[in-house]
Amino acid sequence: MTHADGETQTPATPPAEALSPAEAAFERWRRVAGALLAPAAFALTLLLTRAHLTPEGRSLSAVLAAVCVLWVTETLPLPVTALLGAQLCIVLGVAPAKTVLAYFAGPIVFLFIGSFMLARAMTLHGLDRRIALGVLSVPWVGGHPARVLAGMGLVTGFISMWVSNTATTAMMLPIALGVLGALHHVRSGGGTGTSPAPPMDARAWPYATGMMLMIAYSASVGGLGTPVGTPPNLIGIGLIRRTLGVEISFFRWMALAVPMVLVMGIALFALLYALHPAVVAAAKPGGASSDLADYLRAERQRLGPWTTGQINTLIAFAVAVVLWVLPGVLSLPMFPPDFAPAKWLTARMPESAAALVAAILLFVLPTDARNGEFTLTWPEAVKIDWGTILLFGGGLSLGTLMFDTGVARALGESITAHTGTHSLWAMTALSTAIAIVLSEATSNTAAANMVIPVVIALCQSAKIPPLPPALGACLGASYGFMLPVSTPPNAIAYGTGLVPIPKMIRAGIIFDVLGFLIIMAGLRVLCPLLGLM
Numbered sequence: 001m002t003h004a005d006g007e008t009q010t011p012a013t014p015p016a017e018a019l020s021p022a023e024a025a026f027e028r029w030r031r032v033a034g035a036l037l038a039p040a041a042f043a044l045t046l047l048l049t050r051a052h053l054t055p056e057g058r059s060l061s062a063v064l065a066a067v068c069v070l071w072v073t074e075t076l077p078l079p080v081t082a083l084l085g086a087q088l089c090i091v092l093g094v095a096p097a098k099t100v101l102a103y104f105a106g107p108i109v110f111l112f113i114g115s116f117m118l119a120r121a122m123t124l125h126g127l128d129r130r131i132a133l134g135v136l137s138v139p140w141v142g143g144h145p146a147r148v149l150a151g152m153g154l155v156t157g158f159i160s161m162w163v164s165n166t167a168t169t170a171m172m173l174p175i176a177l178g179v180l181g182a183l184h185h186v187r188s189g190g191g192t193g194t195s196p197a198p199p200m201d202a203r204a205w206p207y208a209t210g211m212m213l214m215i216a217y218s219a220s221v222g223g224l225g226t227p228v229g230t231p232p233n234l235i236g237i238g239l240i241r242r243t244l245g246v247e248i249s250f251f252r253w254m255a256l257a258v259p260m261v262l263v264m265g266i267a268l269f270a271l272l273y274a275l276h277p278a279v280v281a282a283a284k285p286g287g288a289s290s291d292l293a294d295y296l297r298a299e300r301q302r303l304g305p306w307t308t309g310q311i312n313t314l315i316a317f318a319v320a321v322v323l324w325v326l327p328g329v330l331s332l333p334m335f336p337p338d339f340a341p342a343k344w345l346t347a348r349m350p351e352s353a354a355a356l357v358a359a360i361l362l363f364v365l366p367t368d369a370r371n372g373e374f375t376l377t378w379p380e381a382v383k384i385d386w387g388t389i390l391l392f393g394g395g396l397s398l399g400t401l402m403f404d405t406g407v408a409r410a411l412g413e414s415i416t417a418h419t420g421t422h423s424l425w426a427m428t429a430l431s432t433a434i435a436i437v438l439s440e441a442t443s444n445t446a447a448a449n450m451v452i453p454v455v456i457a458l459c460q461s462a463k464i465p466p467l468p469p470a471l472g473a474c475l476g477a478s479y480g481f482m483l484p485v486s487t488p489p490n491a492i493a494y495g496t497g498l499v500p501i502p503k504m505i506r507a508g509i510i511f512d513v514l515g516f517l518i519i520m521a522g523l524r525v526l527c528p529l530l531g532l533m
Contacts (some may be wrong), residue, residue: 034073041065057405059092071446078443079387082394104393107352108238114355115228116384118317119163121362121376125309128159128171137296145278150269152176153214157222157265161229165219169489172215180208182295208498210276213507216493217268217481224478225261227253231392232448236474239452242400250351251328256530260522267514275507312365312375316358323354395449402453412461424464431455431469432519435476436512440486448477467532468523479515482508
């Protein structure tokens, strides 16, 4: 099963998903069930809403029911389902084509495009790998298994804040396997780096499982830290902007999410190291440190010196980050309320424009001016994940139409009447939990598209401030840690053969619960401080 979660492609093919025959059979039956259930859901919804909604609302409700079934079962590729939903809205008269398709070219879509091109350049020139190896080579990491595990999680999470979760996992996995090999050599009694070591076995060495899970889970957690880290973030920001008129800037999002990401990272390290301890046999003093340092040194030598492409990509990346963060910094109380640079940047250089400026720089900065070679070429640029962009546009279109046709209000009133939830934090807990559970069964992006509009409608119906519940659903949609099919990073880690299914389920369930508690506590503390109430 392939999820679309804002994943760019890497030059090397990521490890394939390893599904057992039983899992493969389940996937086939799931798709067949979707082909049968989607038309049934369309017809049944059309019938049940006959006396409650306008004709446009009935048609949209039926389309939403069918699209949700297809997103959960993945009978069609997720982007195709998003396009199908938009096309049905046009054919059935929910809204004219100009209105429905406008969301596929909104400003946030161009923020996606610019950030994806930056990520593509980072991967193409090996800048992400150079950063990872550089951080892992700091003396603090040494050869101690706990510090190595923490260092791998820290590097993976930081890169995933800017590069897609799947691309980060695919890039970090070979590095992690090399690090494990160096530690395993010492564990098995090699020590000097010359004697052969037996193959790694997850049953005999739980630490290997913990390392693979650290890479997969850190990639998903790190993506929460910035608006461009993972598509659910931008989906939530876009829907909040369109339906509530609330602007959440790049800086404001980071002020909310980064503290939670740091706490999640600490909790993840403690959990994985407790569940998968490193049992290292006695070896020569400094053996693990020496083997690990040798491996990292060899990998850095293989990268060679800094290339012009890496320097240019770093410049473009720095420009993007500065333009994304600077308006928020200049809006802090230490600056005057009408500070001219802050006003100019906010009005003339929004996040989407800043992303495009950085992307254009990639085509302008030369790597070989004499031969007319530049940092990014168009054939490379078009390899970004256009499917996720289409999926995002379709979800934003359907989500906004829910409010325009009255479907969201009617759905919110109905659910509120049946659940009786009228408390802000009870609603926030409910929306976060639903998003987490749904993300285990379907794409994080699809989960965000399905949950966030409904949550906003529920809050409006119940006269509850909608921002904390919507943010809870947005953050919860990126949680999917129980199964290989929950997220692509999980599938890639599982494909190494070092992550038994029961171990992933055990760690995933516990971390889902911890994540729920951290999100709830973080929103309760930070939303009032940041004015997100």
